[in-house]
Amino acid sequence: MxxxxxxxxxxxxxxxxxxxxxxxxxxxxxxxxxxxxxxxxxxxxxxxDPRALHESGNGPGRHFARETVQAFLDLDYPHCPPAIRRSVADAVSRRTWAPHARLAQATGIVLGNFARHQFTDYDDLLDYHGLAKDEARLVVEDEMRDVLASWRRGRPD
Known part of the structure; x- marks a missing residue:
């Protein structure tokens, strides 16, 4: 039927x-x-290369050559100290990024993390004051943006 x-x-x-x-x-x-x-x-x-598979499972991840990252940093962040530029270039080139990631996004993520941890009180806010990550990020956001802006265009006179 x-x-x-x-x-x-x-x-x-x-x-x-x-x-x-x-x-x-x-x-x-x-x-x-x-x-x-x-x-x-x-x-x-x-x-x-099995390391090239992105952890999201969306296929091969994206890698950026160290020289390419270094050239991008030299152009976009000319006032960033050379030692920091080398460190950031190494970090960006070692990591497997999402397949759709762009160089500017990857570099911005690593630079932001570096500035947050090295040039602000972010870690102290987490460790000693017991703030959550989101709260601590809000507290140091302006300071972190100022650091990145100074690396991008130089320190204001």
Whole structure:
């Protein structure tokens, strides 16, 4: 009887297969599983560096060459001390970034973290004053932005 109804109603799925939405969802899951299996196989075969797989599972991560990062820092943050620029360039080039990450975003994240921890009272606010990360970040945000701005355009006279 159900088979006869499916022949009459074109949108009806065959008995026992579920709705169209469910079958589409299952198909998408199967495709994602197959893609993940292929990535693992390529990594096992040596075609892909397993460290290059981004932790989000969205495929290969993005890496930036140290020289490229150093050149970007030299242009965009000319007043940043050279030792800090070298340290930041090393940190950005060592890390595996999300596949869609841009050099400016990656550099901004590392520079912001460096400025927050080295040039503000952020760690003291966490350790001694018992603030949560979000609260401590709000407290030091202006100071951190001032440090980054001074590296970008130089210290105001």
């Amino acid at each position: 159900a088979g006869q109804l499916c022949a009459i109603l074109p949108r009806c799925a065959p008995p026992g297969t579920g709705s169209r939405r469910t079958s589409r969802r299952e198909g998408e899951k199967a495709r994602r599983r197959e893609m993940a299996r292929r990535r693992r196989t390529r990594a096992d075969d040596g075609d892909l």
